[in-house]
Amino acid sequence: MALIDKLKQEQKSAMRAKDKIRLGTIRLALSAIKQREVxxxxxxxxxxxxxxxxxxxxxxxDSFAQYESAGRQDLADAEKAEITVLEEFMPQPLTETEVAALIANAVTESSAKGMQDMGKVMALLKPQLQGRADMGKVSGLVKAQLA
Incomplete structure (x- = not known):
């Protein structure tokens, strides 16, 4: 089943269950997707x-961290609930060892020699890791391996 269809099905389920937080979050996601398509x-x-x-x-x-530092736990809890709902529709995250193995494989595959080849390595990794790992952390790991 396509991801957009899954989101629409879950939207209907949330409506039937009268789960306002889940419904609102799914609507926000569908709205963002539709906006980009348009x-x-x-x-x-x-x-x-x-x-x-x-x-x-x-x-x-980012909002969650800012709300917590400002002492607004009510708003932080709302952001955390939305994160939980959104993560249900994302692919399973990779473990540290799986990410390290993919980085090593990409470095070998691209014949990277140093920092000047980081773009090549990241270009190979991005399609494999999109949504499954924090790309900022992956970038740091690639830099460490190429240095």
């Missing part, structure tokens, strides 16, 4: 939808 005049693939969801989760994590 802006770019394309139909998004599952990988592109995962990229949209990844961006939404990242935004909510």
């Amino acid at each position: 802006d770019e005049r394309i139909t998004l693939s599952d990988d592109e939808i995962v990229a949209v969801l990844t961006k939404m989760v990242k935004q909510r994590r």
Whole structure:
């Protein structure tokens, strides 16, 4: 089942269950997906939808951290609930060892010699890791391996 269809099915289920937080979060996700489709005049693939969801989760994590530091636990809890709902639709995250193995494989495959080849390595990794690992951490790991 396509990811967009799964989101729409879950939206209907949330409506029937009268789960307002889940319903609102799924509506936000569908709205963001539709906005990108309209802006770019394309139909998004599952990988592109995962990229949209990844961006939404990242935004909510940033908001969560800011709310917690400001002492607004009520708002932080709302962001945490939205993160939980969004992560249900994302692929399973990879473990540290799986990420390390993919990085080693990409370095070997791209024949990377140093930092000047980081772009090649990241280009190979991005499709494999999109939505399954924090790309900021992956970038740091690649830098460490190439240094």
